[in-house]
Amino acid sequence: MPDSLPPPTPGEELIKRIAVRVREARKSRGLPRRVLSELSGVSPRYLAQLEAGEGNISVILLQRVAGALDLKIDALLAENMPLDRDAERMAQVFSKASPDIQQQVRALLFAHSQTELRAGRICLIGLRGAGKSTLGKLAGEVLGLPFIELNKEIEAALDMPIAEVLALYGQEGYRELEAEALERVSATHDRMILAAAGGIVAEKTTYVRLLQRFHTIWLHTSPAEYMQRVRAQGDERPMEGNPAAMTQLKTLLDTRTPLYERADSQVNTSNRPVKASLKDLLRIIEKRRFLDVLDG
Structure with missing residues (x-):
């Protein structure tokens, strides 16, 4: 033979x-x-x-x-x-083609599989003080992914701090800039961890695009901890000269909670050390296979 x-x-x-x-x-x-x-x-x-x-x-x-x-x-x-x-x-x-056109094409091509379109992209949402910046940066280091804060993307594009952006463009103009920044990072990063400002969920069109292109995780804590963490960052504005600040915060949280609940997952950081919350976040990412490109 x-x-x-x-x-x-x-x-x-x-x-x-x-x-x-x-x-x-x-x-x-x-x-x-x-x-x-x-x-x-x-x-x-x-x-x-x-x-x-x-x-x-x-x-x-x-x-x-x-x-x-x-x-x-x-x-x-x-x-x-x-x-x-x-x-x-x-x-x-x-x-x-421009990044905007490329993203529209991607959305059409991946329309049959939102999971495939979002694979590798994670966005942390929630009110200020929930831990998005801290946990996003740490998770990015562990997973070897770039960590981007959408507000910093806006600041870099305009070469001015967010406070000046809001003063110059107003809330409506800021929302337009936020939508443009989301388009840019979506077009230039296939794998990343993004932290979005708390109010992004209130802009319907932008939030829908975010949900389509990212696996979203809602980070949240108690109203008292929100306030405590913001003040610990050196920002006294939430309380200064405003005794009704806590009531306003609770009202804002009640209003936005149904929007935040549209996220794919959530992590409660209340009374949790950073390491414990990070472990919770990484466990969800692994369990839900947010970084995998799935077949079918």
Whole structure:
């Protein structure tokens, strides 16, 4: 009984893949080999050998063949790359489109699977003082993910602190800037942990986009701890000259709780040390597989 043939080497597999793709691309375009030869400057004999998977071809010649087929050379080399001309053109148009258009295309393509669209992206929501900045930064370090605060993204874009942004643009203008910042981070980060301002849930359109593009986790605590943590950060504004501040905080929390409850998960940080809350957060991320790209 003859010995079995050894498995093909990676180089042999690449040559065969190139052969199949060149042959299929040429035929799909209705180009005789003679015409492809004239367009590419590669001899018909060399093209015949290429399509038969015989011998090697230089990168320069392969680049000529790809160009004659109206393809990028990547389409002939990559393990998974569509050779359809329309698909190739769409890829080129997509690469040149604005971040907003790219995000709209992504949303349409992933409409069948919101889980796949959100995979790798996590957003922490909740009132100020819930622990979004602290836990988001620590979780990012543990998981090896970039941590971004949406307010800091706005500050960087305008080169001014949020207080000045609010004073200059007002609440309505700030919400528009917040929506634009969300679009930017969504378009530029496939994997990340984001901390959003507490009021983002009150802007319906922006919140819907956030829920579509991120796995959301609501961090919350008791009204007393909200107030205590904000003051511990050196901000006396919640209490200064306002004896009704606690009542207002409770009212705000009651109003926003139904919106926060739309999040995928939640972590109660009340009376919990930072390490314990971080452990709770990481457990949810792992259990719910928020960083996984799921099949199906």
